[in-house]
Amino acid sequence: MQFNDITLLISAVDPKQYPQDGLPEIVLSGRSNVGKSSLINTLLSRKALARTSSKPGKTQTLNFYQIEKQLIFVDVPGYGYAKVSKQQRERFGQIIETYLQTREVLQGAVLLVDxxxxxxxxxxxMYNYLKYYDLPVLVVATKVDKIKRSQHNKQTKIIKQKLQFDPSDQFVFFSAETKVGHDEIWQWIKAHTQVDFVIKSVQ
Structure with a gap:
């Protein structure tokens, strides 16, 4: 899929900085180094829009990416990185909590797991936190190219059991290398935001 107009609107830490254009938003969350930047770059057909880093914990703000003036991805700070101080973790938590509590245009959440x-x-x-706010959640299991096809059913069961997965949500495997899952993720996003992008397979 080719996009002509993708903009990083703002890196925000306060509701006063949030975009006020009323576009539907999808929030993307996951632990540090799970592949969130790679997912964003793959979905938007860009190589370095969201910066990948060998240093986990680099994202420290809410990054608002506007897509074709129809949709906004909100990339939130990764969690679970041991070298981030307790004070910094609490600050990240407050930033995310404020966003989830106050953002009326938020239509759903993509949660990345390995x-x-x-x-x-x-x-x-985090999964239960998102459910507490009554958000539809798409759980994306990243780096699936690193496991054998014969392990898919086993890993699906393990992940869903650990999360206490709600059957009303959706689960998909994803690989930034092979692009598996790309189309399914976009279809979920479209269904929850009503954008009219034409989804073309990249596999």
Missing amino acids: ARHEPTEDDFN
């Missing part, structure tokens, strides 16, 4: 491993306690807490 397909190779059981979700962490932080993953479980």
Whole structure:
């Protein structure tokens, strides 16, 4: 899919800085180094719009990406990075909580977990946090190219059990390398935001 107009509107830490154009928003969350930047770059057909880093915990603000003046992705700080101070973790938590509590244009959440491993306690807490705010959630299991196809059913069961997965939500495997899951993620986003992008497979 080709996009002509993608803009990083603002990196915000306060509601006063949030965009006021009323466009539907999808929030993307996950632990540090789970592949959130790679997911955003793949979905938007860009190589370095969201900066990937070898240093987890780099995202420290809410980054608002406007897409074709129809939709906004909100990239939030990653969690679970041990070298982030307790004070900084609390600050990140407050930034995210304020956003979830106050943002009326928020239409759903994409939660990233690592397909190779059981979700962490932080993953479980974030999933339940999103559900507390009554948000539809798409759980995206990243780096699926790193596991064998024969392990997919086993890992799906492990992830869903650990998260206490709500059957009303959706689960999809994703790989930034092979682009598997790209189309399914976009279809979920379209269904929850009513944008009219034409989705073309990149696989």
